[in-house]
Amino acid sequence: MRLPESYFDYPFRRPGMDHERYAYSNLFQRKPVAWPGGARIALWIVPTLEFFPLDMAPKAVKPSGGLERPFPDYWNYTLRDYGNRVGFARIFRALERRGLKASVAMSSRLAERYPHVLEEVNRLGFELVGHGRDMHHIHATGVPRESEREWVEGSLSSLRTLSGQPVKGWYSPAYSESSHTLDLVAAAGCDYVCDWVNDDMPYALGTEAGPLYAMPHGYEISDLQLFHFYKYKPAQFVEQVMDHFDLLDREAVTSGARIVALSLRPWISGVPHRIAAIEQVLDRMGERAGVWSATGAEILAAWKAQQ
Amino acid sequence: MRREDPGLYDYLPYYGRPKLTWPGGAHLAFWCAPNIEHYELDPPLNPSRTPWPRPVPDVLNYAWRDYGNRVGIWRMMAAMDRYGVRGSISLNVAVCDHFPDIAAACRERGWEFFSHGVYNTRYTYNMSEEQERAVIEDVKASIRKWSGQELAGWLAPALTLTERSMDLLAEAGITYTLDLFHDDQPLPVNVRRGRLISVPYSLEINDFTSLFQGNATPRDYTDAIKAQFDRLYLEGAESGQVMCLPLHPFLIGQPHRMKQFEAALEYVTSHDKVWFATGREIAAYYLEHYYDTFAAAIAQRRGRHA
Numbered sequence: 001m002r003l004p005e006s007y008f009d010y011p012f013r014r015p016g017m018d019h020e021r022y023a024y025s026n027l028f029q030r031k032p033v034a035w036p037g038g039a040r041i042a043l044w045i046v047p048t049l050e051f052f053p054l055d056m057a058p059k060a061v062k063p064s065g066g067l068e069r070p071f072p073d074y075w076n077y078t079l080r081d082y083g084n085r086v087g088f089a090r091i092f093r094a095l096e097r098r099g100l101k102a103s104v105a106m107s108s109r110l111a112e113r114y115p116h117v118l119e120e121v122n123r124l125g126f127e128l129v130g131h132g133r134d135m136h137h138i139h140a141t142g143v144p145r146e147s148e149r150e151w152v153e154g155s156l157s158s159l160r161t162l163s164g165q166p167v168k169g170w171y172s173p174a175y176s177e178s179s180h181t182l183d184l185v186a187a188a189g190c191d192y193v194c195d196w197v198n199d200d201m202p203y204a205l206g207t208e209a210g211p212l213y214a215m216p217h218g219y220e221i222s223d224l225q226l227f228h229f230y231k232y233k234p235a236q237f238v239e240q241v242m243d244h245f246d247l248l249d250r251e252a253v254t255s256g257a258r259i260v261a262l263s264l265r266p267w268i269s270g271v272p273h274r275i276a277a278i279e280q281v282l283d284r285m286g287e288r289a290g291v292w293s294a295t296g297a298e299i300l301a302a303w304k305a306q307q
Numbered sequence: 308m309r310r311e312d313p314g315l316y317d318y319l320p321y322y323g324r325p326k327l328t329w330p331g332g333a334h335l336a337f338w339c340a341p342n343i344e345h346y347e348l349d350p351p352l353n354p355s356r357t358p359w360p361r362p363v364p365d366v367l368n369y370a371w372r373d374y375g376n377r378v379g380i381w382r383m384m385a386a387m388d389r390y391g392v393r394g395s396i397s398l399n400v401a402v403c404d405h406f407p408d409i410a411a412a413c414r415e416r417g418w419e420f421f422s423h424g425v426y427n428t429r430y431t432y433n434m435s436e437e438q439e440r441a442v443i444e445d446v447k448a449s450i451r452k453w454s455g456q457e458l459a460g461w462l463a464p465a466l467t468l469t470e471r472s473m474d475l476l477a478e479a480g481i482t483y484t485l486d487l488f489h490d491d492q493p494l495p496v497n498v499r500r501g502r503l504i505s506v507p508y509s510l511e512i513n514d515f516t517s518l519f520q521g522n523a524t525p526r527d528y529t530d531a532i533k534a535q536f537d538r539l540y541l542e543g544a545e546s547g548q549v550m551c552l553p554l555h556p557f558l559i560g561q562p563h564r565m566k567q568f569e570a571a572l573e574y575v576t577s578h579d580k581v582w583f584a585t586g587r588e589i590a591a592y593y594l595e596h597y598y599d600t601f602a603a604a605i606a607q608r609r610g611r612h613a
Binding site for chain 2: 001002003004006007008009010012013014015016017018019024025026027028060061140141142172174175176177178179195196197198199200219220221229230231232236239240241243244245246247248251
């Protein structure tokens with residue numbers, strides 16, 4: 001047995017990344033930033049409201065929470081739908097009662113189907129973030145570029161029209177991108193994306209349509225990771241989120257202000273037995289001095305002003 | 308023809324072995340092995356393994372691992388500095404070409420550089436003998452260039468091997484392998500020519516298998532590290548033991564894990580009968596003082612059961 005000699009070609013083996021999207025950067029060698037009011041932590045809460053169509057078919061990239069049982073999979077359809085009927089309301093109320101801001105990532109099909117959810121987003125002054133058409137339209141290699149352009153433009157234009165918001169943030173369904181996604185998202189007028197989980201602070205991504213910024217989306221402490229994949233209990237979720245917060249809060253003193261991003265899905269976090277853990281985390285962070293509750297657009301603007 | 312066992316070592320009962328004593332009478336040789344890796348966004352295909360769970364570009368999984376080199380390693384390194392724990396890095400040597408600052412930081416600390424292949428997305432499966440030798444030479448030259456060290460240890464990239472790997476490593480002058488998990492002590496490995504030993508690494512007390520694959524909370528992980536340490540420290544009073552703490556900066560360097568990682572380092576470093584060593588130092592000490600003794604014990608037993 002022998003591999004083709006091309007297996008031993010290393011075309012990118014030189015300083016920098018093995019692609020052209022962004023430059024390598026050591027977090028601890030960057031210019032420290034400060035948040036408004038001298039806050040050490042920008043608290044960025046990102047509830048993610050997704051529509052999982054009953055007729056979705058299996059694809060190469062399976063979104064977490066996707067319908068995988070034989071049609072009609074009422075089990076999973078209704079569990080996800082529960083999040084958009086009941087769970088999100090619990091999360092929104094928890095935020096409203098504490099006067100916290102949020103950036104809500106939303107499938108455009110959900111905004112079209114459930115106007116009440118969008119009304120609540122606007123009533124509470126939350127930022128809206130594009131999250132694709134629905135969880136069946138996964139941006140990945142294999143989707144023709146023209147189709148993907150329609151998905152990006154169509155979903156953003158629907159959210160913009162229905163909400164009256166500019167919608168400058170993008171979060172690809174299932175964190176999945178094709179090699180064109182960033183170019184299409186930037187061309188459609190977005191400023192930032194949530195798909196790149198390789199940093200704790202924003203950084204610039206290059207696209208055909210100019211720079212786009214990767215916002216740190218807290219993947220490791222998301223409810224998806226801690227509850228759904230790691231199977232942590234609510235008390236363990238609270239411990240880990242607070243350990244995360246404490247470390248970044250301490251680091252902010254020496255290395256510049258930091259971001260704590262809390263990515264929440266209503267079908268996970270909005271259920272009765274977990275909502276108290278979310279509230280507890282919000283309360284504990286709220287008790288701490290030096291926390292700035294902000295939207296993604298506000299955090300990015302403050303960060304960009306200091307670059 | 309495939310064998311039914313690796314054929315790389317003989318059976319040696321755990322109790323009743325020659326007594327092993329570490330420098331200073333330590334019960335335990337403790338070493339810490341951060342895996343400093345790069346996973347390519349679009350690697351060439353090896354017929355035996357798909358590099359990414361999703362179609363390329365697998366942005367989520369690529370970025371998650373990239374976190375280790377941008378952020379995680381620096382936090383992990385600072386914590387190790389605080390507790391005076393040296394690293395022995397399991398290195399994808401291409402990391403040095405991509406991120407020379409990482410190589411420099413490890414070199415400045417006097418950490419050991421050992422091989423974890425070229426990239427974690429270039430698997431050894433299906434290589435010819437000549438191809439495998441060429442990779443070994445590439446790694447040796449890279450490690451010499453970036454650290455000034457002569458390569459001594461090998462953990463196969465992504466733990467992918469061929470049946471020839473151990474022979475080729477020994478012939479290239481490498482002294483220890485980390486790919487065998489059959490024992491808690493170093494032991495001779497049967498190779499065609501030269502001397503090769505296995506040094507205990509760990510797939511139990513490993514952040515990847517524990518935190519990532521095993522869904523352990525950081526508190527569970529630290530409890531496991533302490534329990535592993537306690538038992539080996541105790542048994543080490545009878546005969547010297549080895550404990551390896553293998554790490555991945557993209558996992559251990561996450562903000563929500565640092566507190567527990569520091570608690571683990573605090574615990575381990577609060578004991579006095581510990582030799583805080585590198586993989587190379589453990590291997591060299593064993594080769595000098597115990598290889599012959601253990602080889603003789605194995606040969607004697609083999610003779611008895613022939």
